[in-house]
Amino acid sequence: VRCQLSPPHRALQGSAVLRRVSDEQKEPLASSQQQFDSHPTTHQPEQEPQGPRPSYTGQGGQESEDYESEEQLQHRILTAALEFVPEHGWTAEAIAEGAKTLGLSAAAAGMFHSDGSELILHFVSQCNTKLSELLEQEQKLVQLGEAEKKPTDQFLRDAVQARLRMLIPYIEKWPQALSILLLPHNIPSSLNLLTSMIDDIWHYAGDQSTDFNWYTRRAVLTGIYNTTELVMMQDSSPDFEDTWRFLENRVADAMNMGNTANQVQSTGEAVVQGLMGAAVTVSNAEPSRAVR
Amino acid sequence: VYQVFESVAKKYDVMNDSMTLGIHRVWKDILVHKMNPSPGTLLLDVAGGTGDIAFRFINYVRSVRERQLQRKLRHHQNLSWQEIAESYQEDKSKSLGDSQVVVCDINKEMLKVGKQKAQYLGYSEGLSWVLGNAEELPFDDDKFDVYTIAFGIRNVTRIDLALQEAYRVLKPGGRFLCLEFSQVSNSLLSRLYDLYSFQVIPVLGEVIAGDWKSYQYLVESIRRFPPQEEFKAMIEDAGFFKVDYQNLNSGIVAIHSGFKL
Numbered sequence: 001v002r003c004q005l006s007p008p009h010r011a012l013q014g015s016a017v018l019r020r021v022s023d024e025q026k027e028p029l030a031s032s033q034q035q036f037d038s039h040p041t042t043h044q045p046e047q048e049p050q051g052p053r054p055s056y057t058g059q060g061g062q063e064s065e066d067y068e069s070e071e072q073l074q075h076r077i078l079t080a081a082l083e084f085v086p087e088h089g090w091t092a093e094a095i096a097e098g099a100k101t102l103g104l105s106a107a108a109a110g111m112f113h114s115d116g117s118e119l120i121l122h123f124v125s126q127c128n129t130k131l132s133e134l135l136e137q138e139q140k141l142v143q144l145g146e147a148e149k150k151p152t153d154q155f156l157r158d159a160v161q162a163r164l165r166m167l168i169p170y171i172e173k174w175p176q177a178l179s180i181l182l183l184p185h186n187i188p189s190s191l192n193l194l195t196s197m198i199d200d201i202w203h204y205a206g207d208q209s210t211d212f213n214w215y216t217r218r219a220v221l222t223g224i225y226n227t228t229e230l231v232m233m234q235d236s237s238p239d240f241e242d243t244w245r246f247l248e249n250r251v252a253d254a255m256n257m258g259n260t261a262n263q264v265q266s267t268g269e270a271v272v273q274g275l276m277g278a279a280v281t282v283s284n285a286e287p288s289r290a291v292r
Numbered sequence: 293v294y295q296v297f298e299s300v301a302k303k304y305d306v307m308n309d310s311m312t313l314g315i316h317r318v319w320k321d322i323l324v325h326k327m328n329p330s331p332g333t334l335l336l337d338v339a340g341g342t343g344d345i346a347f348r349f350i351n352y353v354r355s356v357r358e359r360q361l362q363r364k365l366r367h368h369q370n371l372s373w374q375e376i377a378e379s380y381q382e383d384k385s386k387s388l389g390d391s392q393v394v395v396c397d398i399n400k401e402m403l404k405v406g407k408q409k410a411q412y413l414g415y416s417e418g419l420s421w422v423l424g425n426a427e428e429l430p431f432d433d434d435k436f437d438v439y440t441i442a443f444g445i446r447n448v449t450r451i452d453l454a455l456q457e458a459y460r461v462l463k464p465g466g467r468f469l470c471l472e473f474s475q476v477s478n479s480l481l482s483r484l485y486d487l488y489s490f491q492v493i494p495v496l497g498e499v500i501a502g503d504w505k506s507y508q509y510l511v512e513s514i515r516r517f518p519p520q521e522e523f524k525a526m527i528e529d530a531g532f533f534k535v536d537y538q539n540l541n542s543g544i545v546a547i548h549s550g551f552k553l
Contacts, residue, residue, distance in 0.1 A: 018533075018553055070533050070534055070553060073553060092328060092330075093330060096330050099465055102465075103464065103465075104463075104464055104465025105437040105438075105462075105463040105464065105465035105466045105467075106330050106332065106333060106437060106465075107327075107329075107333065107437040107438045107463075107465060107466050107467040107551075108465035108466075108467070108551060108553075109328075109330075110326075110327065110328060110467050110549070110551070111534055111551060114328055
């Protein structure tokens, strides 16, 4: 909880690596700076330690300098580490290599958990963001009248395919990633990322429902996504044709289910089956190396 | 401080084992595991006199390197005999993968004991022994990947200077690790611990090393050392980021870690 105004020498020295945030980011920091200046000596235990580092204004009216926060640096390291994943897997080694490309010592990988969890979660979150942007752009095109609005099944198929294609460069090591995501300490985060991605897709698909159907649609699409992902792990057809055909069939099934009471039950069963299948497949697909 | 360690040097390891009932080995193992060094890491072990951390570091890096080589070999299914033999040769010569550890201590006797131990145990490559003061290290800036100080920092007169020196000699991205006695949080354990410290340890000191006073000093210096949070703040003041600590044995010992970012 580093809330006290640091002595002036720190502002001058700055940090060795955290680089200055570009000017665009100065705006949102202005408000936190106000709060800061009015409490020069008291500690603020409530303040988010993970937020962007506030500017340091020294006593002598020195230049206030904004530096990126540790979190942002961590994101940079993880992004750099991704290119080493095909070779080293989702491990601390990949993170160490990533840190080295940024000019940091490999010891910086010690900032992260040694099983590579953060790297995977970072990647998943990045993919989800890319997917959102893609869907956003498509929606804009439709609104501008430059593209046709797709029927729901087509939309879902395309969205899931686009998202799964992002895995292709890392497909060999993806089973390893899936098993790590299933570890108890990662489940809250990975589940969170999964549900928000599914929500996103339904949002752009034009889902207006606020009733019970909201849950069933989420569950159905989650089931489709997870099972398709697993099929993809074992697919050796050219450009994953088999996977996309599987996806097409599942989406068609889902559309045909309709709003019957059966839907709820079979959805529940499908989801449970999907999860069980996930656990079994993942444990079989990866020659298990001890997960450290 | 110098004289305490002069007399203590030869019996240092024996005393450590008897005082901590051998747990200090586990603590040091945990420290190196936490470090998780990769081959090619340059380690500076300060106040590391008899080389405990250094030897563990070398063992760890060696086994990581072996695993790496095994993995490489498994990918070499299609090479000719010639190529495989060549890769064996070049890898054999780098069993440590360029990792190095520099052991720095203020006390010549401790270093001497360390060198003898290294010879006895068969550690030769990747080790250097340097005489130096933690408050004023004889090294250039931005040199080391990891800086460790195990059970040494409480003996430093100006801890803030030692921390600043640590910051200086570390590369950007480098890690500071400190293993040290700290404050026990559990009150029952705390009472037992006090009892043990003040009654048993000086007696052991007299019996095994023939030196009551040094071990009395030891116990008192442990009590005087700042608690976990305060030490964490001191490390942050030196400029380290992501500073954190891990209590071992509910606070008898703590590992503080910080990064030069």
